[in-house]
Amino acid sequence: MTVRTKLAAVRRRVTRQSIAEQLLTVAGANREVLREAPKERGKQVAMGAVLVSTAGLAMVSASYALHLALHFWWPFAVLGGVAWGLIILNLDRWLVVSSPRLTSKVGTLAMALPRVVLAVLIGAVVSTPLTLAVFSAEIGTEVREMAAENEDAFTRQLAEDSRYAQLPTLREQIAVLEADLADGVTQADVAEDPAVVDLQRRLDDVIERYNAAEDAYNQEIDGSGGSGIPGFGPATDARREARDRLAEERDSLTRQLAELKPQVLEQLQAEEVQTTIDQQAELDRLETRVTDTEERREAEIAAHDEAVGNSDGILARLTALERIGEDNPTLATAHWLLFAFMTALECLPILFKTMLALAPPSLYERLLTLEEEKVEERVQLRMQTEYEEAEVLAKSALAAAEARAARTLEAESRATGMVLDAQLDVTREGVERWRDEQLAGAGRVNGVETDLVKHL
Known part of the structure; x- marks a missing residue:
């Protein structure tokens, strides 16, 4: 095998692998679980391919509808179709990813029923323009006849x-x-x-x-x-x-x-x-x-x-198709069969997911359940640990607060005592000073009286 052949094989393998990775992303698959169950990888890639296929049909349908109904230039119609295809891809992906597996089949069906109804409505909207495109030749002829009839009626009126x-x-x-x-x-x-x-x-x-x-x-x-x-x-x-x-x-x-x-x-x-x-x-x-x-x-x-x-x-084309169906039962049957087929294609992801939910759990689903349980246990353990740490911190903070309060009370008591002692000393000094002043005043009075007696 030459080097060029080897490079081409590697390039193809890389391309297939990158496409498969993108499809796994679309399908919402858990890659860590797929590493433990590599055989389940193909199912998830197929699910992503189905989602992309339905989105592609929605894109083609919306592009044709925008060009037909609003007379958009084809490049702008294609841009609008791409936007609509992405919306349908997102909706289908949500319907598939959010479909749960319950313990009972009745519960699973009850949970899947609203999603199936929504998928049918989306499929009907998407498949209608495609049905009109298939019968465009017959519809165009009938539309021209309807326009001629309207013109005659308007002229008479x-x-x-x-x-x-x-x-x-x-x-x-x-x-x-x-x-x-x-x-x-x-x-x-x-x-x-x-x-x-x-x-x-x-x-x-x-x-x-x-x-x-x-x-x-x-x-x-x-x-x-x-x-x-x-x-x-x-x-x-x-x-x-x-x-x-x-x-x-x-x-x-x-x-x-x-x-x-x-x-x-x-x-x-x-x-x-x-x-x-x-x-x-x-x-x-x-x-x-x-x-x-x-x-x-x-x-x-x-x-x-x-x-x-x-x-x-x-609307005019739908009316024309209905009129054609009234005159041609074969075309009416073909119309409804094609419409049902297109709608079923659009509903394929959720139908596929519902059938998988009704079947016994696959290895991927069992591993995914275990992974989710592990994640739940880890989260509960982390929350318990955080709670205990918070409780310890709260107790430590409370003890520290009590110690600070005791020290503060002791300091305040000591300060109050010192203030009282200082006030007592000041009072004592004031009293002694007053007494000395009184005694000195009394001595001066006695001296004056002694001088008067001597003079007399």
């Missing part, structure tokens, strides 16, 4: 909405008002005045009767009508007089109409100022109403377009 059905009528009213404001007062407005209309109607009636009288007069002259006698005579004169009377009435009405129209035009022009103000206000109101209605309509269309653009999220 928009067309039938009473708020927007009046827009054409409002636009026509706006066009009429704008044309009226642009033209001002015209001859057509004058012709529509009630007085002008009445006078024009009377004039048209007179003109019609005048034309009829003119025809009757001509027929009387040529003998084609009336008396049937051609030429001029009394009948012709009577018809001429009727025609001339109607001609005078026609001319009079024509003059009245010609005089009335300027008056009406002037009156309408005078009223046009206020009419223009009213029409402009009505035009502004209609334009505001149309603008607001169109803005609401555009806002609804924009909101619908945005909803359609975001209609490929997880």
